[in-house]
Amino acid sequence: MLRGGEPFIWLTGGALAFALLMVAGLVGIIVTNAIGFFWPAPIVRVTLADGTVHTGSVVERERIPGRAESRVKLRVANRDLYGADFVWVDEPAIARRESPADVVVIERTEWGLLLGVVTELREAGAVVASGPGALAELRRRLPDVERLRARIRAVERGDIGAINFEQEKARLTLRGLELKGITTGADVDAVRARLAELQARYETHAARLAELRQGQGASVVVAADDGKTKELPLAQVVDVFSPNTMGLPAKVGHYAGKLWEFVADDPRESNTEGGVFPAIFGTVMMVMIMSVMVTPLGVLAAFYLREYARQGTFVSAVRIAVNNLAGVPSIVFGVFGVGFFIYIVGGSIDRLFYPEALPTPTYGTGGILWASLTLALLTIPVVIVATEEGLAAIPRGTREASLALGATKLETTLRVVLPAVTPSILTGLILAMARAAGEVAPLMITGVVKLAPALPLDGTWPFLHLDRKFMHLGFHIYDVGFQSPNVDAARPMVFATTLLLLLIVVLLNLFAITLRQRLRRKYATAAV
Amino acid sequence: MVTLNPAAAPASMLEAPMVEIDTLNLWYGTKQALRDVSMSVPKQRVTAYIGPSGCGKSTLLRCLNRMNDLVDGVRIEGTVRIGGVDVYDPALDVTELRKRVGMVFQKSNPFPKSIYENVAYGPRILGVKNRGDLDGIVERSLRSAALWDEVSDRLGDSALGLSGGQQQRLCIARAIAVEPDVLLMDEPCSALDPIATAKIEELMLDLKNSYTIVIVTHNMQQAARVSDYTGFMLLGELVEFGVTRELFTSPRDKRTEDYITGRFG
Numbered sequence: 093m094l095r096g097g098e099p100f101i102w103l104t105g106g107a108l109a110f111a112l113l114m115v116a117g118l119v120g121i122i123v124t125n126a127i128g129f130f131w132p133a134p135i136v137r138v139t140l141a142d143g144t145v146h147t148g149s150v151v152e153r154e155r156i157p158g159r160a161e162s163r164v165k166l167r168v169a170n171r172d173l174y175g176a177d178f179v180w181v182d183e184p185a186i187a188r189r190e191s192p193a194d195v196v197v198i199e200r201t202e203w204g205l206l207l208g209v210v211t212e213l214r215e216a217g218a219v220v221a222s223g224p225g226a227l228a229e230l231r232r233r234l235p236d237v238e239r240l241r242a243r244i245r246a247v248e249r250g251d252i253g254a255i256n257f258e259q260e261k262a263r264l265t266l267r268g269l270e271l272k273g274i275t276t277g278a279d280v281d282a283v284r285a286r287l288a289e290l291q292a293r294y295e296t297h298a299a300r301l302a303e304l305r306q307g308q309g310a311s312v313v314v315a316a317d318d319g320k321t322k323e324l325p326l327a328q329v330v331d332v333f334s335p336n337t338m339g340l341p342a343k344v345g346h347y348a349g350k351l352w353e354f355v356a357d358d359p360r361e362s363n364t365e366g367g368v369f370p371a372i373f374g375t376v377m378m379v380m381i382m383s384v385m386v387t388p389l390g391v392l393a394a395f396y397l398r399e400y401a402r403q404g405t406f407v408s409a410v411r412i413a414v415n416n417l418a419g420v421p422s423i424v425f426g427v428f429g430v431g432f433f434i435y436i437v438g439g440s441i442d443r444l445f446y447p448e449a450l451p452t453p454t455y456g457t458g459g460i461l462w463a464s465l466t467l468a469l470l471t472i473p474v475v476i477v478a479t480e481e482g483l484a485a486i487p488r489g490t491r492e493a494s495l496a497l498g499a500t501k502l503e504t505t506l507r508v509v510l511p512a513v514t515p516s517i518l519t520g521l522i523l524a525m526a527r528a529a530g531e532v533a534p535l536m537i538t539g540v541v542k543l544a545p546a547l548p549l550d551g552t553w554p555f556l557h558l559d560r561k562f563m564h565l566g567f568h569i570y571d572v573g574f575q576s577p578n579v580d581a582a583r584p585m586v587f588a589t590t591l592l593l594l595l596i597v598v599l600l601n602l603f604a605i606t607l608r609q610r611l612r613r614k615y616a617t618a619a620v
Numbered sequence: 621m622v623t624l625n626p627a628a629a630p631a632s633m634l635e636a637p638m639v640e641i642d643t644l645n646l647w648y649g650t651k652q653a654l655r656d657v658s659m660s661v662p663k664q665r666v667t668a669y670i671g672p673s674g675c676g677k678s679t680l681l682r683c684l685n686r687m688n689d690l691v692d693g694v695r696i697e698g699t700v701r702i703g704g705v706d707v708y709d710p711a712l713d714v715t716e717l718r719k720r721v722g723m724v725f726q727k728s729n730p731f732p733k734s735i736y737e738n739v740a741y742g743p744r745i746l747g748v749k750n751r752g753d754l755d756g757i758v759e760r761s762l763r764s765a766a767l768w769d770e771v772s773d774r775l776g777d778s779a780l781g782l783s784g785g786q787q788q789r790l791c792i793a794r795a796i797a798v799e800p801d802v803l804l805m806d807e808p809c810s811a812l813d814p815i816a817t818a819k820i821e822e823l824m825l826d827l828k829n830s831y832t833i834v835i836v837t838h839n840m841q842q843a844a845r846v847s848d849y850t851g852f853m854l855l856g857e858l859v860e861f862g863v864t865r866e867l868f869t870s871p872r873d874k875r876t877e878d879y880i881t882g883r884f885g
Contacts, residue, residue, distance in 0.1 A: 489729035498719035
């Protein structure tokens with residue numbers, strides 16, 4: 093049996109099975125935790141023996157340490173009323189357990205979820221509806237509230253944002269003129285006139301904003317446990333749903349809506365609620381900028397190493413050094429990015445091209461460009477190694493055939509070698525992208541922030557703002573999971589974000605793999 | 621004309637020479653691979669080099685289009701003239717030379733591109749851009765290489781999907797697409813089965829009407845079948861060079877006789 097190598101086969105198979113099991117377990121944990129996040133959990137109301145009432149959804153059940161009975165963890169929400177989102181209840185202490193039909197869950201822009209019974213709807217202090225009618229009225233008004241909020245947001249971020257941007261630009265022009273010693277004259281007057289005009293436009297928009305806000309006078313009164321009530325301005329209500337009365341289709345619809353909100357909306361509540369769209373956008377854009385930078389650089393370096401450099405001790409040493417570079421801790425690259433890109437390169441750019449903005453840095457601070465460059469540096473060994481391996485796999489005869497036809501070395505490289513090595517380049521790029529998308533440490537110090545006010549790509553000229561700070565899913569996971577004020581409430585969000593990051597990495601990879609397959613079919617080359 | 625190798629005189633004097641080699645010596649580092657080789661290759665004939673492995677026949681062939689330049693530490697003395705032009709003239713553009721001297725390698729080496737692009741590669745390098753012109757060249761070259769009928773309906777397919785024999789004929793088509801004066805073939809059939817070999821041999825007989833062909837082979841029957849002139853090489857020396865039939869029937873050198881009668885090699 094030993095001679096046949098049977099145990100060895102088992103050993104190899106076992107190792108593979110173990111690795112697969114670990115990966116499957118990890119993905120499984122993430123998926124199970126993430127998937128349930130948006131599902132409307134049933135609400136229970138428990139009355140304890142001492143008369144205390146808790147209303148919330150059960151999130152966890154465990155044995156009480158040292159006893160035979162169990163206890164449950166209720167998500168009671170209403171952080172502003174109770175002070176904590178969760179409460180542990182010992183099951184033996186529960187006198188009554190019911191599932192009330194009138195309790196609703198209100199998602200709001202501040203303070204997390206609100207759980208309770210809607211008792212009144214008020215308009216400018218006067219009661220408009222009460223009792224069950226209040227909830228119906230609230231539901232009826234909700235679409236209008238949402239529309240109004242969207243319009244206010246559009247004015248604030250769109251119109252006023254654009255004016256602010258223009259004002260800042262005009263101010264910088266003025267400051268630039270001042271630095272040149274010009275404080276009077278036609279140029280200065282023109283800029284001042286522009287500023288005045290912008291100010292006038294700002295005021296019209298501000299007036300419109302105030303007018304729109306006039307329409308937000310309504311509020312809703314919610315009764316929670318222990319006779320506590322909360323009057324909530326309607327403007328803060330994002331969504332209302334009552335899990336105990338929802339049927340399956342309604343729950344599925346709710347789930348889909350939440351899922352969409354998660355991928356398409358901005359975050360709320362210091363990232364623990366709402367969506368992660370800016371983080372998705374930032375991650376994908378950073379990976380793309382990095383790819384655009386790392387591919388040509390890595391490929392050119394690999395071509396020099398393999399095609400032009402005289403193979404010898406020095407080139408071998410360089411090769412080993414490049415391989416070792418892949419093992420340098422990423423935070424070291426981050427520190428280099430800060431020290432070199434941000435302080436030296438960015439600082440010089442600021443002094444040369446943006447002196448009017450100083451001491452406020454433009455490029456002399458973290459931004460998507462520097463973060464991408466740092467990651468390009470981090471991933472360049474991967475691209476070099478993959479490209480070099482591809483080059484080594486191209487038969488000598490292929491190059492000779494081209495040279496024998498009278499092609500120069502350059503023509504051979506560009507027309508024969510480069511197309512043949514493209515699949516290998518893409519392999520390197522896939523590995524580089526996977527690494528870059530998952531990297532956090534170097535990004536934290538080179539431009540990723542908890543909440544970025546604007547995307548690096550938008551409608552204001554020059555559209556691509558490489559100096560802007562951005563959000564990133566990897567950092568988002570760290571931030572929500574470990575830095576948020578309410579870690580427990582944010583935990584499902586962490587899993588959901590993790591799942592999303594995994595999906596994005598898989599998607600980016602699939603894209604590159606498909607591209608590689610197509611190229612391989614086209615050239616049917618044996619090169620890896 | 622004074623020839624240093626008397627054995628070569630009768631054959632090469634008879635016809636107009638295309639390639640003239642004069643006291644060619646070549647070293648790879650300190651190892652001498654060619655010793656005082658002198659001969660001339662007649663125009664529009666098939667000339668074969670035979671000899672045991674490592675005798676320098678491939679090296680000699682690769683001197684004709686300066687492919688040896690790619691090897692590190694090579695040193696060459698003597699002259700090679702093709703169509704009267706000194707191949708090792710420092711002022712000569714190597715790529716120009718290689719456009720005039722095509723080569724087919726031992727192992728078929730089509731580019732990882734389509735069949736069409738393989739043949740069009742050389743003309744494109746020469747600056748032919750017009751699609752119609754290229755189409756014409758591709759068809760003519762593939763026809764000359766007796767491959768057109770087999771691939772005309774799938775010119776866009778990868779060349780690596782062809783059989784070994786087809787690939788080698790594609791390499792021939794690729795080489796003749798730039799209309800060279802001389803076609804060098806370095807054991808072109810060594811990796812092919814007998815049927816594919818027969819096709820290539822037939823092709824060579826066709827091609828010699830337009831091109832001067834120099835072939836290296838370790839298959840003596842092949843040399844006897846296809847070549848007009850044969851040179852026998854041993855340890856870097858051109859031992860004997862003459863009309864193929866004479867060399868095989870009445871060799872003048874004892875070593876040639878030993879080799880062709882199978883006493884060594």
